[in-house]
Amino acid sequence: MTELRSVELIFLLLLLFIIWFGQIARKIGTPYPIVMIIGGLLLGFVPWIPKITFDPDLIFLVVLPPLIYSSAWTTSWRDFRFNIVSILFLAFGLVGFTVVGVALLTPRLLSGFDWRLGLVLGAIVAPTDAIAATSIARKVGLPSRIVDVLEGESLINDATGLLALQFAVAMVVSREIPTVSEGVLTLLWLVIGGVAVGLAxxxxxxxxxxxIDDGPIEIALSLLVPYGAYFAADAIHASGVLAVVASGLFLTRRSATMFSPPVRIQIWSFWQSFTFILNGLVFVLIGLQLRTILSMIRDHGMLDLIRDGALFSITLIVLRLLWVFPGAHISHFIRRKFDHQLEPIPPTRQIFVVGWTGMRGGVSLAAALAVPAVLDNGNPFPQREFIVFLTFCVILVTLVLQGLTLPALIRALKLQGSGGPDCEEREARRLVLEAAVAHLEQSQADSGEDVDEAYEDVVGHYRSRLAGLSSSEDEEVSLNHRRFVDLSKEAAKIERETAIRLRNEGRINDQVLRRLERELDLTESKYAKALED
Known part of the structure; x- marks a missing residue:
């Protein structure tokens, strides 16, 4: 019972910290992963804060599947397919380059490391975090093409990194060196098996x-999908990560017709809150681990630790930068030659930013902590605690240092807002409104005159929305549209105040008020979006 109370206290503390740090991040305009990891780092040295361990199983089995699924759900399949060559060059090529590079360099940079331990360390830190890079990139206003590539890379490179880690650990633990054919076959099965399970x-x-058309049931089913895909793929020794990605990409393409509008709103609301809590949990836990990690290392001085951590982190950043430039040119050649894509090669400044946004996160730390403590012969796993420390340093440097310097870098390279207005969205809005107006006008012509007034009301509403999409040169039309939106928002505000007054007077109950509020919330959100456009 005492242990249960302790778990309850820790959970409540973590949830409180997540809310607190999230609010701080919002106020100072900084991506919340950075604020949460710094906050957790500072909290770790507060004496009364209980020791909270970072359980690898919690990350791999509980947190990772829904976070990967949420990222896949918000990924555009069209953009993912368009950038697939660039994504694969990062998710497979860069991971392999990083693993080999770390294996070759660490014996020269770090004492006590051979190439096998370098492979283990390289496999641990090679994958980028699925949330950190893209959430920061979107926050600082990177062009959508860069965000799409980073998002696709972080979705699938976990599978490559974990496969490399499996082979590297086997080399150290049992001194087994897998053959090339064994590695290729295993990789093929991970990919094919994982994707097949996810699609099924x-x-x-x-x-x-x-x-089904029931919000709570469909939310529960959506929560079952990532875990079901992950565990089913894992049961046949395929990639659970790729299974979750495949199921997410498959279902998000069909969500427009799969859910009713009220259910879709409920599911989006649930997943926004759920992923925020899970992400906050991971990043706060990462920060809280420094005190525990330092207590594990007894044969290194503090200055030596800082020097080695900084040197290794810089090495990892340089390795990524060394890969992205030739990788971008090769992938551009392949896309033009075989995929017949006529897009120009990204400018050097964009390629550099892709190289600078290699943030690591919870998966890397979980992988480091999952390294076995002993070898097959009973001896301790060499440098295990130091590997965990170096992984923590890489997460801290890539997430905090690179994340905080991204806005200044983007401004210096003049990349902020370089994507310009979203012409694709604007054109889509115009076309769907014109189609609706044309349908209403044709329907009105086929109907009796007794409903002309209703048609005119609806068509007038649509024409007002179309006017808001007119060119900025037509100032009178744009002004009328803004007045229409302002008046509509003002009317909705009066509706809300009246509904609350009726509830306070006892003339309606809280359930009626909540139903009215929901309709008004959707209406006001629509008008707020209209003003932004």
């Missing part, structure tokens, strides 16, 4: 979803 789970869920 996605198809089954899509079939079931079309026969």
């Amino acid at each position: 789970i996605g198809w089954i869920v899509c079939y079931a979803e079309r026969r």
Whole structure:
């Protein structure tokens, strides 16, 4: 019972810290992963804060599947497919280059390391974090093409890194060196098996979803998908990460027709809150681990630790930068030659930013902590504690240092807002509104005159929305549209105040008020978006 109370206290503390740091991040305009890891780092040295361990199983089995699924769900398949060559060059090519580079360099940079331990360390730190890089990149206003590539890379490079770690640990623990054919076959099975499982789970869920229209049930089903895909793939020794990615990409393409509008709103709201809590949990836990990690290392002085951590982190950043430039040119050649894409090669400044945004996160630390403590012969795993420390340093440097310097770097390279207005979205809005107006006008012509007034009201509303998409030269039309939106927002505010007054007077109950509030919330959100456009 005492142990249960302790777990409850730790959970409440973590949730309180997540809320607190999230609010701080919002106020200072800094991406929340950075604030949370710094906050956790500082909290770790507060005496009354209980020792909270970072359990690898918690990350791999509980946190990772829904976070990967959420990232896949918000990924555009069209953009993922368009950038697939660049993504693969990072997710597979860069991971392999990093593992080999670290294996070759660490014996020269770090005492007590041979090439086998270098392979273990390289496999641990090679994958980028699925959330950190893209959340920071979106926050600081990077062009969408860079964000798409970073997002795709972080979605699938975990599978490559974990496979490399599996082979590297086997080399150290049992002195087994896998053959090239064994590695290739294992990689193929991880990819093919994982994708097949993910698509099968996605198809089954899509079939079931079309026969359900109940928010709570469909939210529960959406939560079941990532865990089901991950565990099913793991059971056949395929990639659980790729299974989750495949199911997420499959289902997000069908979500427009799979859910009813009210259910879709509920699911989006749930997943936004759920992923925020899980991400906050990971980053706060990472920060809290420094005190524990330092207590594990007894044969290194503090100055030596700082020097080695900084040197290794810089080495990792340089390795990524060394890869991205030739990788971008080779992938551009392949895209033009075989995929017939006529896009120009990204400018050097964009390639550099891709190289600078290699943030690591919870998966790397979980992988380091999952390294076995002993070898097959009973001896301790060499340099295990130091590997964990170096991994922590890489996470801290790449997430905090690179994350905080990204805005200044983007301004210096004149990349902020270089994507310009979202012309694709604007054109889509115009086309769907014009289609609606054309349908209403044709329907009005086919109907009786007794409903002309209703048609005119609806068509007038649509024409007002179309006016808001007119060119900025037509100032009178734009001004009328803004007045329409302002008046509509003012009317909605009066509706809300009146509904609250009726509840306070006892003329309606809270359930009626909540239903009215929900409608008004959706209306005001729509008008707020209209003003932004």
